[in-house]
Amino acid sequence: MTEYEHYEAVVVGAGPGGATAAATLAEQGVETLVLERGVDAGSKNVSGGLLYAEESAPYTIDNVFPGIREAATERPVDDHYIHNISGNKVKTFDLGELHHHDTEWCDAVLRRKMDSWLAQRVHEKTRETGGGLLTEVRVNGLLREGGQIVGVTLDELDPITADIIIAADGVNSELARDAGLMDWDEPEEWFQGVKAVVEMDPETINDRFDISDDEGDAHLFSGDLFDGVRGGGFLYTNESSLSIGTVFHLDSIADERAEPHELLDNLLTHPLMDQWFEGEYEEREYSAKLVPDSKKVAHPSPHRGRLLLVGDAAGQMQAQGPVIKGMNHAVTAGGLAAEAFAEAKARGNPDAAGNLYEQKLDAEGVMEKLRPPRYRATRALSESDAVSNIGSKLLDSPVGGVGLKLFGSVVEKAYNSPYLLGMIPDTRLTYVDVPTRIGEVLGSEVVDENEIEPPELDDRIGDLTYNVDDPHIEVLDNSFEASGTAVTACPVSAQGFGGGCYREETIKTNGSEKKKVSLDTQPCVECGTCAVVADTHWEHPSGGKGVEFKQG
Amino acid sequence: MHMVTLTKGVPDFREGKVSFDEDGHLERGKTPTVMNPNDKIALKAALQTKVRQGGTVSLMSMGPPGYKEVLQEGMEDVYADDLYLLSDREMGAADTWATAMTIATGIDQLEEEPDLIFAGFKTADGETGHTGPQTNWCIDINEDLTDRPIITHVISLEIDDEEETVRAKRLVEGDISEIETVEADLPAFIVTDPEFEPSYRKADHRLKYKDLREETQERAENLDLDEDVTVWNHEDLNLDPDFIGLDGSPTIVSGVDPIPKGPSEREATMIDPDDEAGMESVFEELNQYAAGD
Ligand SMILES: Cc1cc2nc3c(=O)[nH]c(=O)nc-3n(C[C@H](O)[C@H](O)[C@H](O)COP(=O)(O)OP(=O)(O)OC[C@H]3O[C@@H](n4cnc5c(N)ncnc54)[C@H](O)[C@@H]3O)c2cc1C
Numbered sequence A: 001m002t003e004y005e006h007y008e009a010v011v012v013g014a015g016p017g018g019a020t021a022a023a024t025l026a027e028q029g030v031e032t033l034v035l036e037r038g039v040d041a042g043s044k045n046v047s048g049g050l051l052y053a054e055e056s057a058p059y060t061i062d063n064v065f066p067g068i069r070e071a072a073t074e075r076p077v078d079d080h081y082i083h084n085i086s087g088n089k090v091k092t093f094d095l096g097e098l099h100h101h102d103t104e105w106c107d108a109v110l111r112r113k114m115d116s117w118l119a120q121r122v123h124e125k126t127r128e129t130g131g132g133l134l135t136e137v138r139v140n141g142l143l144r145e146g147g148q149i150v151g152v153t154l155d156e157l158d159p160i161t162a163d164i165i166i167a168a169d170g171v172n173s174e175l176a177r178d179a180g181l182m183d184w185d186e187p188e189e190w191f192q193g194v195k196a197v198v199e200m201d202p203e204t205i206n207d208r209f210d211i212s213d214d215e216g217d218a219h220l221f222s223g224d225l226f227d228g229v230r231g232g233g234f235l236y237t238n239e240s241s242l243s244i245g246t247v248f249h250l251d252s253i254a255d256e257r258a259e260p261h262e263l264l265d266n267l268l269t270h271p272l273m274d275q276w277f278e279g280e281y282e283e284r285e286y287s288a289k290l291v292p293d294s295k296k297v298a299h300p301s302p303h304r305g306r307l308l309l310v311g312d313a314a315g316q317m318q319a320q321g322p323v324i325k326g327m328n329h330a331v332t333a334g335g336l337a338a339e340a341f342a343e344a345k346a347r348g349n350p351d352a353a354g355n356l357y358e359q360k361l362d363a364e365g366v367m368e369k370l371r372p373p374r375y376r377a378t379r380a381l382s383e384s385d386a387v388s389n390i391g392s393k394l395l396d397s398p399v400g401g402v403g404l405k406l407f408g409s410v411v412e413k414a415y416n417s418p419y420l421l422g423m424i425p426d427t428r429l430t431y432v433d434v435p436t437r438i439g440e441v442l443g444s445e446v447v448d449e450n451e452i453e454p455p456e457l458d459d460r461i462g463d464l465t466y467n468v469d470d471p472h473i474e475v476l477d478n479s480f481e482a483s484g485t486a487v488t489a490c491p492v493s494a495q496g497f498g499g500g501c502y503r504e505e506t507i508k509t510n511g512s513e514k515k516k517v518s519l520d521t522q523p524c525v526e527c528g529t530c531a532v533v534a535d536t537h538w539e540h541p542s543g544g545k546g547v548e549f550k551q552g
Numbered sequence B: 001m002h003m004v005t006l007t008k009g010v011p012d013f014r015e016g017k018v019s020f021d022e023d024g025h026l027e028r029g030k031t032p033t034v035m036n037p038n039d040k041i042a043l044k045a046a047l048q049t050k051v052r053q054g055g056t057v058s059l060m061s062m063g064p065p066g067y068k069e070v071l072q073e074g075m076e077d078v079y080a081d082d083l084y085l086l087s088d089r090e091m092g093a094a095d096t097w098a099t100a101m102t103i104a105t106g107i108d109q110l111e112e113e114p115d116l117i118f119a120g121f122k123t124a125d126g127e128t129g130h131t132g133p134q135t136n137w138c139i140d141i142n143e144d145l146t147d148r149p150i151i152t153h154v155i156s157l158e159i160d161d162e163e164e165t166v167r168a169k170r171l172v173e174g175d176i177s178e179i180e181t182v183e184a185d186l187p188a189f190i191v192t193d194p195e196f197e198p199s200y201r202k203a204d205h206r207l208k209y210k211d212l213r214e215e216t217q218e219r220a221e222n223l224d225l226d227e228d229v230t231v232w233n234h235e236d237l238n239l240d241p242d243f244i245g246l247d248g249s250p251t252i253v254s255g256v257d258p259i260p261k262g263p264s265e266r267e268a269t270m271i272d273p274d275d276e277a278g279m280e281s282v283f284e285e286l287n288q289y290a291a292g293d
């Protein structure tokens, strides 16, 4: 038998999930090796940016990493609003109640800064156990012996065995897929997030948002500004920048053949934004990533043998109505997975870690947040088109308008109810029609003119840093029917744009014309979209290769 | 494992750094000195061995006091433990032979005889590629030092601690380039090829590498070139001035011919882009070609 390098625990991925798992394991004296594919932790990661510490959570990031808020987060966010938009009319609701529900604190974050800081702490802690954290190393699969998972295989290193493998490798987890625990087939199960980090000096932020240095704002946007695509926009204040982005249901992006960068531009150029831009706009970074929808994909039993999935890899990303909570759940899951292994090991039965982890996810109420039973009950009913149609009709009718007027404050309350939000179905009605109608009926006209011009897609790509390697994605079926959706859905491609990843080509043969797609992975931001909407063989690039986000 | 890596300063030949006078002669005073690029590759081999086998790396150079900075640069690259500079006037203007003689004596002066000596392929200024092999020859004829096999053109390296052997792949260039695997007993002398690639396929090696980098960064910040570089002159090394430096160099440089400029068959006419008539004539001139004639 081959002698492999062995560690007690291997953690794949140094996002919040992996970092927490590794630090917790190290604290229990477990020899822990952390493997991260980016040149630096955070260089591959994107989030909108609100990191929540929930009162009910067994692990919060500042418990595991004291000092993080001073050293590595942006502004604490206390005020949260949602803007319901219909044309130029906007009705703003205060989401404060929802924001503060179960919230100990909430900070805006930029992932490069935060994850890189976390990784430093994790390396110090794990090094003491004989392990440590390595960057620029990509795990490419599971090592099996006699059908059992015993370790990982890697691009840059020889295979490594471990008593426990924690896959915290994020959305599009190659390990979860290899283990057969997750697939990348259904666009309905994902959101696509696209984001711009916009330069703004601290004084200007304070001034335009009417806040002080240690205060921050969160604004959400929904209504008719996104061409009917289901989802919404966000804006969070950082120390010296704004994070502005969009999160849409991937199936809706695909069906509407929407161009994600244009939807982002719709938000950026809406008159409502002028109060903050005042005609100035400088984009630091454009980025994108898929986001799992826990209601549909949070795995009820996220383990197989020695492999435990945490965070996005296990689909543990909660969209609580318009509020997106992924990082906090990754932290909790990472802590619970580590704790489960330490306990199982202490009982002399490390193989029981998986079951113990599953029990803990249930006992701590994590699963209930991720997959609210209420949603399961209402989903079948309300996601059917008939119900939605009736709902839309009712809403559009004069009666509906009067209802909204009368019950405006009730609607605001409903937006703030975690209970109700847990059962909201994913329909056009809830994402587009209701907010639009609210804006229309209750809103007031925005008179400002927003004249900023967001960068063109090729400039956005041009401003990113890449370390180009061999293609990491292969199109298996290049017919337009199988893979054409990627031309529009890929956030760095667009119809008629030659500089992106996916292109549409017309091939003429014997008088007939065929539409095909071609792929150039050079400008790829590794968002994962085409793994789901096109017929591809999709892998992450090797360690240190591909795109490098500086903000995240 | 105790290792010595040999290195030398050379003029920085990179565009924007190097300076030539009107006759095309190098202006040493105006051109910064940097580590010979091929030596950096030797350093990678030493570092790989240090990371994988453990042990210490000493860096040694012969040259003027200014080379201390080259040693410092090397230390930061290879995370070297000690730095040695063999330096005084008597050693100046040495050819490869006198240099080899001096360095072999420097190695003899070390407290412990190294298991491995690394040198880079030829220098950027001398281009001879002699110093490594000649140094090994001088080690052979030195009665206090153990004879050691030399492996040149090394592109990869594995050490077997137990067997006390080194196994290397070497690039043998001929009509067709071949890769040859050779094995030798330690101690040995290694000359790296520019194609040398270090390999760290174990997590443990990469973690140690990271440790070393951190340790060295700390040491580099506190490095005091006067204190931390051991300087030996010819007396310290007990070397007869007649056998080193210019006097000990059998090579005689009779003269230097600048490389002649390639003959130009065409005459250039300068045209100011603001001169309209001039630019017009350019377009007229080009026009005939645009037509494809
Ligand atoms: C636009 C957008 C907005 C969002 N907004 C919010 C928000 O406001 N609040 C919130 O809480 N969440 C938000 N999220 C979701 C949040 O970002 C994720 O849920 C969270 O990052 C998940 O953390 P994780 O540790 O599971 O995975 P990640 O943070 O994705 O970390 C995975 C790590 O694994 C590494 N990796 C992957 N594959 C390999 C491999 N094969 N080998 C080695 N390393 C590998 C990656 O490089 C990465 O560092 C948002 C997401 C997006 C895209």
Ligand code: SF4
Binding pocket: A473, A486, A489, A490, A491, A492, A493, A501, A502, A521, A523, A524, A525, A526, A527, A528, A529, A530, A531
């Ligand atoms: S090529 Fe695929 S993974 Fe890359 S950015 Fe486009 S959709 Fe995302």
